[in-house]
Amino acid sequence: MKENVLLQVHQLSKSFGGVHAIQGVSFHVHAREIVAVIGPNGAGKTTLFNVITGILRPTSGSIVFKGVSVVGKKPFQLAQLGMTRTFQNLQVFENMTVIENVMVGLHTRLKTGIFSAGFRLPRVSKEEKQALEQAFACLRQVGIEHLAFEKADILPYGMQRLVELARAAASNPSLILLDEPMAGLNPQESNKLVEVLLEMRSNGMTFLFVEHDMETVMSIADRIIVLDYGKKIAEGSPEEIAQHPDVIKAYLGEEEVI
Amino acid sequence: MDIWNQFVQLLFSGLTVGSIYALVALGFVITYSITGILNLSQGDFAMLGALICISFVNSGFPFIIAILLSIVLVMIIGGLFERSAIHPARYSSTATLIIITIGAAFVFRGIAIFVWGTQPYALRPFTGNDSLQIFGAVIQTQNIWAIGISLVSLAVLYFFFNKTYMGKAVTACVVNPFAARLMGIRPRKMSFGAIVISAGLGALAGIIIAPISGASYDMGVMIGLKAFIAAVIGGLTNAPAAIAGAFIIGILEAFTEGYFSSGYKDAISFGLLLLVLFFMPNGIFAKASGKRV
Amino acid sequence: MGLDVKKIYNGSTKGSLLVAVVLLVLPLVFSTNNYLLSTMIMIGFYTIVSTGLTLLMGYAGQISLGQAAFYGIGAYTSAYFTTHFGLSPWLAMIAGAVLAAMVAFVIGIPAFRLREHYLALATLGFGVIVFTFFKEWKEITGGLNGFFGIPPIRLFGITIQTDFQFYYLVWVFALAGILFARNIVRSRVGRALLSIHGSEVAANSLGVNITKYKLQMFMISAVYASIAGSLYAHYVTFINPQLFEMITSIYFLIMVVIGGNGSIWGGLIGATVYVCLGELLKEIVPLFIPNASGEFEIVFFGILLVMMLIYMPNGLSHSISKIVKRLLPDWRRKNESMLVSENENAGSVGGERL
Numbered sequence: 001m002k003e004n005v006l007l008q009v010h011q012l013s014k015s016f017g018g019v020h021a022i023q024g025v026s027f028h029v030h031a032r033e034i035v036a037v038i039g040p041n042g043a044g045k046t047t048l049f050n051v052i053t054g055i056l057r058p059t060s061g062s063i064v065f066k067g068v069s070v071v072g073k074k075p076f077q078l079a080q081l082g083m084t085r086t087f088q089n090l091q092v093f094e095n096m097t098v099i100e101n102v103m104v105g106l107h108t109r110l111k112t113g114i115f116s117a118g119f120r121l122p123r124v125s126k127e128e129k130q131a132l133e134q135a136f137a138c139l140r141q142v143g144i145e146h147l148a149f150e151k152a153d154i155l156p157y158g159m160q161r162l163v164e165l166a167r168a169a170a171s172n173p174s175l176i177l178l179d180e181p182m183a184g185l186n187p188q189e190s191n192k193l194v195e196v197l198l199e200m201r202s203n204g205m206t207f208l209f210v211e212h213d214m215e216t217v218m219s220i221a222d223r224i225i226v227l228d229y230g231k232k233i234a235e236g237s238p239e240e241i242a243q244h245p246d247v248i249k250a251y252l253g254e255e256e257v258i
Numbered sequence: 259m260d261i262w263n264q265f266v267q268l269l270f271s272g273l274t275v276g277s278i279y280a281l282v283a284l285g286f287v288i289t290y291s292i293t294g295i296l297n298l299s300q301g302d303f304a305m306l307g308a309l310i311c312i313s314f315v316n317s318g319f320p321f322i323i324a325i326l327l328s329i330v331l332v333m334i335i336g337g338l339f340e341r342s343a344i345h346p347a348r349y350s351s352t353a354t355l356i357i358i359t360i361g362a363a364f365v366f367r368g369i370a371i372f373v374w375g376t377q378p379y380a381l382r383p384f385t386g387n388d389s390l391q392i393f394g395a396v397i398q399t400q401n402i403w404a405i406g407i408s409l410v411s412l413a414v415l416y417f418f419f420n421k422t423y424m425g426k427a428v429t430a431c432v433v434n435p436f437a438a439r440l441m442g443i444r445p446r447k448m449s450f451g452a453i454v455i456s457a458g459l460g461a462l463a464g465i466i467i468a469p470i471s472g473a474s475y476d477m478g479v480m481i482g483l484k485a486f487i488a489a490v491i492g493g494l495t496n497a498p499a500a501i502a503g504a505f506i507i508g509i510l511e512a513f514t515e516g517y518f519s520s521g522y523k524d525a526i527s528f529g530l531l532l533l534v535l536f537f538m539p540n541g542i543f544a545k546a547s548g549k550r551v
Numbered sequence: 552m553g554l555d556v557k558k559i560y561n562g563s564t565k566g567s568l569l570v571a572v573v574l575l576v577l578p579l580v581f582s583t584n585n586y587l588l589s590t591m592i593m594i595g596f597y598t599i600v601s602t603g604l605t606l607l608m609g610y611a612g613q614i615s616l617g618q619a620a621f622y623g624i625g626a627y628t629s630a631y632f633t634t635h636f637g638l639s640p641w642l643a644m645i646a647g648a649v650l651a652a653m654v655a656f657v658i659g660i661p662a663f664r665l666r667e668h669y670l671a672l673a674t675l676g677f678g679v680i681v682f683t684f685f686k687e688w689k690e691i692t693g694g695l696n697g698f699f700g701i702p703p704i705r706l707f708g709i710t711i712q713t714d715f716q717f718y719y720l721v722w723v724f725a726l727a728g729i730l731f732a733r734n735i736v737r738s739r740v741g742r743a744l745l746s747i748h749g750s751e752v753a754a755n756s757l758g759v760n761i762t763k764y765k766l767q768m769f770m771i772s773a774v775y776a777s778i779a780g781s782l783y784a785h786y787v788t789f790i791n792p793q794l795f796e797m798i799t800s801i802y803f804l805i806m807v808v809i810g811g812n813g814s815i816w817g818g819l820i821g822a823t824v825y826v827c828l829g830e831l832l833k834e835i836v837p838l839f840i841p842n843a844s845g846e847f848e849i850v851f852f853g854i855l856l857v858m859m860l861i862y863m864p865n866g867l868s869h870s871i872s873k874i875v876k877r878l879l880p881d882w883r884r885k886n887e888s889m890l891v892s893e894n895e896n897a898g899s900v901g902g903e904r905l
Contacts (some may be wrong), residue, residue: 105757
């Protein structure tokens with residue numbers, strides 16, 4: 001897949017005082033790729049994620065997304081540029097229904113501001129209707145449209161993950177980052193999520209995700225990046241990674257990679 | 259030498275009122291550091307301390323006893339306040355808790371009106387009406403008492419927090435409640451303790467200022483707010499900075515009142531608040547991040 | 552599948568229309584009862600301020616302890632421009648609103664970068680400073696002696712002078728304000744605000760500029776208060792700084808807490824309850840405590856505030872909608888407001904935090 005480079009991370013470092021969470025990490029993600037970031041606990045995966053998604057500012061290094069440098073940009077600006085994410089500890093809006101959650105995902109694609117909203121200009125009603133239909137279509141894509149009008153907090157865990165995914169995908173971003181998407185899912189739910197991810201990718205979506213579940217990583221990742229102690233120690237296809245001596249060493253005592 | 263006299267006069271006036279603010283500000287810092295709550299009724303502890311003390315004195319209690327009893331009584335009131343208004347709401351949002359303290363302030367004031375009415379009261383100065391001559395200015399001994407007692411109390415508390423086990427235990431709760439609990443220290447009791455100590459500090463402040471500026475049901479409002487500004491100057495968690503801030507405010511007010519007009523006295527202090535909030539929200543002398551864990 | 556947008560909006564149009572009709576018909580029924588009319592007029596002013604404050608506190612989750620300052624800015628701007636420049640009251644009102652919005656912008660920009668409770672402090676400070684200016688700028692405001700001779704408003708050639716006429720003026724504004732708020736809530740903006748409550752980090756990641764929305768709500772609340780102040784000035788024709796002291800800001804806060812943070816009707820409910828309780832106290836208290844002064848109100852409302860926040864943090868609007876839900880089975884299924892789900896209100900004023 002020699003398509004254009006969507007995300008380019010170069011010599012990215014983040015330190016907290018004397019603690020070097022990530023050091024000199026470089027890699028890129030091409031359009032329509034599914035790239036996984038793995039590594040033992042404490043390897044810096046979460047920090048890497050938080051730096052890329054604008055929650056933390058890197059100590060040094062560059063992040064280029066769609067040809068634009070995005071270091072220092074806040075998460076909401078990244079969303080406008082076409083990068084969204086899901087959260088490991090589920091940040092579904094529990095005070096809203098499922099469909100409203102997804103409609104918030106459309107925020108960057110809608111235009112209504114305070115005054116047009118307050119005076120209920122005709123275009124607002126039209127926009128609302130369109131947003132509702134679009135959100136519904138997103139829910140259909142992940143297969144939970146029948147739950148559209150349920151309050152988000154009553155859904156089972158696996159379904160809430162799908163809501164988060166639909167929400168992140170609603171604005172038709174270029175890149176979605178998934179933070180441990182398989183965490184807490186039973187095998188059935190995992191399979192469903194994998195199915196959805198693969199379908200979305202075939203429709204043009206790009207994914208970068210952090211994951212511990214090796215089975216999933218091996219089965220859907222096009223490329224894997226391995227971190228250990230904040231540094232990138234390997235990068236390659238699943239087969240390459242499975243046999244990589246440094247990776248095996250890093251995981252010694254933890255999960256078997258093969 | 260009139261200019262000089264006036265300067266010294268205003269300086270001492272400022273230091274006196276600053277020392278009151280310092281005690282109350284310390285109460286704010288203690289409460290905020292330990293509980294994360296901005297207790298906007300802090301100033302009313304001063305009011306209660308002053309009025310209760312006056313009542314005791316007028317009922318014939320010996321002076322020292324009256325003072326001690328008043329402080330204890332206000333501490334008890336503080337404890338009751340914590341148990342009845344703060345504790346039940348401890349899982350509410352910070353915003354809610356702040357508003358609860360506003361409500362409590364009203365209750366305190368209302369009770370004060372009920373018991374003492376709206377007129378001002380006077381407490382006799384600790385050692386009579388003498389005055390001293392310092393650098394040509396006439397300073398009341400009460401001012402010296404105020405500044406002195408305040409500094410002594412601050413020193414005692416500093417010693418407590420930095421040099422004793424109990425004090426360090428309290429600090430531990432602030433920094434890491436979970437670890438503190440593992441060590442057998444109980445953060446929940448700390449909330450109670452924090453407010454009780456703050457109440458005591460407030461009461462003391464009220465008592466030592468009463469002979470100078472009188473006591474009435476609404477004296478707590480401005481004292482509380484000014485002390486509060488001082489605490490903000492210290493980033494709400496840095497006690498020495500808050501104390502320094504308190505003296506700065508006291509002196510600033512005294513000079514504004516003396517050299518410009520008393521009408522703007524309050525505006526200056528609040529203007530300072532806005533300046534600090536906007537340009538140095540972590541306080542002028544803030545340590546580290548100033549964020550309460 | 553016919554997707555109706557109304558399925559995601561809570562609140563009933565029928566119910567709202569009913570309230571509006573009742574309000575508009577009231578003076579026709581009670582046209583000779585001046586006490587009722589003037590009380591309702593005061594409730595009207597307070598409703599406008601409280602509705603704006605509810606948007607800020609309930610939907611944006613921020614506390615302002617300085618709404619009285621904006622109320623005063625509206626009042627004094629109207630007073631000054633109509634008397635010294637002969638400006639039309641309508642233009643003066645707009646001037647006041649613009650001024651209030653600008654001040655809110657200036658205070659808000661730095662304030663919203665700070666931690667949540669810092670807006671409370673900033674507005675507290677700002678309220679005192681504005682009050683001081685009202686007191687000290689004697690050339691403009693008349694200082695503590697007050698500002699006399701504010702001219703009445705003219706509408707379509709009629710000078711609005713009687714309580715009957717003013718009632719309609721105020722309540723048209725109040726209802727318009729509630730409608731405006733309702734429209735905001737039922738749009739992308741309303742959802743963005745709710746999402747901030749639900750999870751700030753997620754909202755951020757989806758493109759919601761949190762600071763912008765908090766600032767906008769603050770400015771809107773300032774405009775609401777300013778407009779109410781302008782109307783008030785023309786009603787009473789005499790204003791003085793004491794009307795705009797800190798305690799007034801606190802009373803506005805109390806109204807919003809009483810009314811509840813989850814509904815656009817919160818402002819109206821809170822204002823009504825506050826005024827009615829106040830009047831009730833004035834009648835009842837002297838019976839028990841013969842020489843009690845007006846400050847008794849303060850104690851009562853203080854206790855009420857604390858009690859409400861502990862036991863009914865979501866205010867009356869939430870409880871009322873629960874009752875209505877039980878009485879009208881065909882009430883829309885999700886009528887409990889979006890913000891509130893028993894005590895699971897994340898981070899809003901009054902609700903428990905998850």
